Amino acid sequence: MTAIIKDKSKAPKTEVEVSSVKSETHGFNSYMSDMLSPTEDTVLASIGGNYKVYDEIRRDGQVKACFQQRRHAVVSSELIIEAGGDAPVDKAAADALILEVDRLKFNSKCNKMLWDHFYGYATSELVWCIRSTGLYGWKDIKVRDRSRFYYDIDCNLRLFDSAENGSDKDKLCIEPYFWTTSVGATHDDEPYGLGLAHYLYWPVLFKRGGIKFWMKFIERFAQPSIIGTYKKGEKKTETDKLLAAIKSIASETGTIFPEGMDIRLLEATRSGSIDQSKLIDMMNDEISKIILGQTMTTDNGSSQSQANVHWDVRQDIIASDSSMQCESFKDGPATWFTRFNFGEDAKVPLISRKIEKDETPAEKVKTDVEKRKLGFKPTQEYFDATYGEGWVQDSDPVNTDEESNFSDFAEATFPDQLTLDTALDAITSNDMNEAMQTIIEPILSFAEKNGPQSTLLKMADVYENMDFDYLGEQLTQMFFASETLGHTSAS
DSSP, X not given: OOOOOSOGGGSOOTTOOSXXXXXXXXXXXXXXXXXXXXXXXXXXXXXXXXXXXXXXXXXXXXXXXXXXXXXXXXXXXXXXXXXXXXXXXXXXXXXXXXXHHHHTTHHHHXXXXXXXXXXXXXXXXXXXXXXXXXXXXXXXXXXXXXGGEEEBTTOOEEEOOOGGGOOSSOEEOOTTSEEEEEOSOSSTTOTTOOOHHHHHHHHHHHHHHHHHHHHHHHHHHSSOOEEEEEOTTOOHHHHHHHHHHHHHHSSSSEEEEETTOOOOOOOOOOOSOOOHHHHHXXXXXXXXXXXXXXXXXXXXXXXXXXXXXXXXXXXXXXXXXXHHHXXXXXXXXXXXXXXXHHOTTSOOOEEEEEOOOOOOHHHHHHHHHHHHHTTOOOOHHHHHHHHOSOOXXXXXXXXXXXXXXXXXXXXXXXXXXXXXXXXXHTOOHHHHHHHHHHHHHHHHHHHHHHHHHHHHHTHHHHHTTOOOHHHHHHHHHHHHHHHHHHHHTOO
């Protein structure tokens, strides 16, 4: 179908961007086509765009544990590559891509590319080759150090000029040789993205400061300070000897002062309770929330229900990471691979990962019961792996049919329960009234004489006049009968 526009002058111009970043005025530099595009990461900009500072954040134990949990959850899931259409060429393209991915340590590449969520963006170089089948493939996909690259004003990726390229102009990194991902930015004019390191910078800095002061506190008060005194007018050589003697005993925990001088510690009056460990715990919680959206998969929680909610949040973030990376690979390397080998008519294979939410124990049991109703029973190996060892097969299993009620359960498993139920049903309302009369009568009599308000206030006194003997005798007989029945039918 062809578009019909009567007035060609009103037709939209193709391949035109009106509001690109380059359209803004940047002074003299606007005439430079390869002008460096600044990042909107204010923290990174304040440290001169040096990613090495962000590298230091990775050394924090909480950051490593949380971000490792997030990355490994993605790459440990199953990668699924399916044909993008029903045509034979679509199926052939998918099969070829599956073989190509299997030749590479693809999960390792994906794991490194997932650092785009930490730094904001990641880039890898595709080294092409020709297979024995005559198809184009990848000899390797090498994830490069992002600090070697930058984006120009047109958001094109460029490699900083190096001595070996022999050019005065930085290299332009174009398709199909570079696969680049960018995450975290709120618009397309920020090619660098906005990574988790931007938000982790201050919590990690505060945490390190707290640990530093904590260690100084421990060093200061783990051993007593040594104080030496000297007489007024003592020569400096003698005071130096005294100070040297103190330092030889303890480092940075000794001091000297003239005899008779008064030295006291002035402490600020404060209320409440706060210490360095509390600050460190707060910063660890903040780090967990920034990376995983929650805290209970890395730290202790208070309830199972809260843990389930936090787990769901973690799974949503992991599923999002997986979806964005698969989409980027499909739009980039997978598309180029398909076009080079199978032409423009072939549909690009669909790429995804099988991110499944783990079932709770109750959900697992329900699933197994439903499968049992369909006629399938688990193997002993599956049962031991799922529910643990220590179980033996019951010759008379409990009926798990949802339509069964308690009466059926009682009748099938405890037949003598019917005898007890029949005995209880034989007790009439008159029998219950007779048993309760000696208990309720004092309350009714008191209420008739004194009114409801006084009855409530004097209820404790009324309790002393109640007669529980008859009711107690009846209950004793019932318990004796049921217990005797249980003993006689135990076999």
